[in-house]
Amino acid sequence: MTELRDFYDVAVVGAGPAGLAAANVCARAGLATVLFDEQPAPGGQIYRSVSTTPVKRDTILGADYWAGAAQAQKFLASGAQYVPGATVWNLTREREIGVSIAGSARLLTVERVILTTGALERPFPIAGWTLPGVMTAGAGQILLKSSGLIPDGRTVIAGCGPLLWLIAWQYLNAGARIDAILEAAKGDGGAAWRHAATFATSPYFIKGLRLMLAVRRRVRVVANVVELRAEGRDRVEAVAYRTMRGTEQRLPVDNLFLHQGVVPNVNLAMAAGIEHRWDDAQLCFAPMLDADGGTAISGIAIAGDGAGIAGAEAAQARGMLAGLAAVRALRPDAPVLAETEAVRGRLARFTRGRAFLDAYYKPAPQFRRPARDTLVCRCEEVTAGQIIDTVALGCTGPNQMKAFLRCGMGPCQGRECGLTVTELIAQARGVGPQEVGYYRLRPPVKPITLGELASLPKNETALRSVARG
């Protein structure tokens, strides 16, 4: 049974680059710090399994990945308490954290909370996306990093975004066969070039270009894919596609990887009551934050990709700034605060060029608002057509939609369908996604058992409102 203290100055949720940096800075400044993470080892998704990966050749995963090892090491030596295998299922405005460790739930109130729960893959609803054998590119990366597994047989990667090229590069380094990369038509290509000059001076430019060219030299790339479909009965057997000027083509496949960018994982932040707004550049909901990641709720901050997609180095910088803000509040004389300006400079450097990437890799509308027959809610099997038809019934938003169709009521709590549902309703109503809103999320944001819930402490008031017989 993991021993938790009665009191912490700071709790950090999520052990990716932002969380590791935040916890590290707080602990080194002498704050009682705890970091909760769901995985058994630190690194989040981008540095997944960096301290335990069975992948031996470091050229497979690349230098950027291995940079995470140093960050994990620094954190582990910082004096913060590290609690792996911990699922945080609730956070209140009063900074009470509900966490489940080894099947046992408990509540813990802390002075300051930094949420660094990162991002998840943008839903990519195409016909057949629920077939076995269809996975996200991120899933492929996890199988590689955590288990040293690479796809066997005919493999196609489809979609857009920098991570698409990264996983292809890593797969090629590992000796995996990639039959084709189907590059989806971009949503907003023209607008990207406005930001090209800034991008050219960003750290991502040369790196990204090199990576993409290396992949293009070795893999057939089909550009401007405007239609995409996974076909098969009990598993994916083929991927059908059409390019802007082409006719329908079909490739037999054993593995299909889909990717069209990542978006903030908003469930815990929204359940805590943190206000989010629609970001038109990144086509997702992002939290409303100040420059240090502070929210409108006193003592709760968000850092990393959960604050807005900006990549690992920016996440690390944001994590540090959120940590420094906590230090400033609780130890205003701490020497580490002198580093603040330098970190802000680093953040500026690593967010430069983001506008270009966002515009250049904007997912095309047909891959965000799919055709009628396509499943939008995987858990409850609700199609785009059903959603559109229910708008016609007077359903103006995702919460009434959820009540009427059950979309968003499954165990994933809208992580795979929420953005699609919001955008479909917005289009059907002719208004913006901000006006439509998002699912109203409540605890538990990750499942806990009824037994665990039953074992939590209850005060007199709580007991009196139940069992009045």
Next chain:
Amino acid sequence: MTRVGHEPDVAVIGGGLVGAAIAWGLARNGARVVVLDEGDVAFRASRGNFALVWVQSKGLGMPEYAAWTKLSSDLWGQFARRLADETGLDVAFRRPGGLHLCLSEREVENRAAMLSRLHNQPAMVKYDYEMLDAAQIRARLPQVGPEVAGASYCPLDGHVNSLRLLRALHAGMQQLGATYLADHVVEKIEPRDGGFRLTTRNGEVRAGKVVLAAGNGNARLGPMVGLDVPVRPQRGQIIVTEKVAPFLDYPIVTIRQTDEGSVMIGDSVEEAGWDTTVGAGVVSAEAERAVRMIPHLARLNVVRTWAALRVMTPDGFPIYQQSVSSPGAFVATCHSGVTLAAVHALMVAPAIARGELPAEQYGAFSPRRFHVPATA
């Protein structure tokens, strides 16, 4: 600015289970109806209730309510069938009888005494119920835990898929020609030209009659048309588990398995104003009690919790009233919108269409009862 075609006969304020049932009933009667509703995020008891169609403990203090409830329960089957015929949606109404489980001898005694008082009221409608002892409840529900000391059972109790009910009523009423306007929160009602002018955030609507079915919003609207609607929010918190293969044949007043397979648990009452924040302590207490009742539940995963606001009158019984100062204005409000959906659709709506809530049926539910000094 919204324009509604010909001036509708009736404007129903509120698109929840009460408003939609009445609107459907009115539309079936041939009335031209417009329903004015809030937006996507609203205090909708209709989306947060426990979905019981429940008779067994209702009406202590007002036998007319017991009769009204039983009538609705008896009409529910045909109500569900008509909805299914019209909309193709099966709301999964089941009436296998329902249970109220007791976790101690004292609870059993209290329950038996209460039901006895209920059924001994003068003019109380007659129907069957049983008290089950420890052995009998185990025979009926083998999965109950060792602390379950007994139960009350009533064959008239049942449950329904209340979200699908709301959807069916929305679909049904619109199929019958009712106009539904979301994002039309009513700010003001004024009697005007023999009818009513309703000012909303998105335009003005005029109608011959107006029905207040806005739940807790009725308190604000009522005085505008000479109606007294002392309702207040009363919080209930609900837990939902993952879907499970069917195992619970009877709804228990605090635990039911839905037609989708998920298990709902709801057992709390709080006076918390308009706050719908879920409290870990309360849901934990509910979870603990549920696990004591059916121990197998402990291993199920909770996928969602929510808090919703009941629409509570001072004595817990409905208010139905027609305005004296503004004839043509009606109010219908209660905390049992699921149970009473049948009578709202099949009886209240036609009465409103005829322009009168007859005293012998509705008199007991008038809010005048709140001003009668209690007899010493």
Next chain:
Amino acid sequence: MFRRLPDVDGATVEVTIDGRSVSVRAGDTVAAALIAAGVLASRVSDVSGAKRAPYCMMGVCFECLVTVDGVGNRQGCLVPVAPGMRIEMQHGRREVER
């Protein structure tokens, strides 16, 4: 279909998959172990009966639900394999006793 990188070593543990004894890599999650063992579909959807398999591998999609040591609806991608573990595929809904 996936294969292991040739230079991956590591201890193995014995588990059962639907009663069959299988040697899996220690350190793999249940979901990864099933994929490595060539099991494609981890569950059957309780809405339509369609076969489903892991989609995200990071605890977000809930497609990898399996029964582990008699307890249903465990997310396979979050559970590390252990010696003697009993893994079973899910067909439809979980039983309340399991």
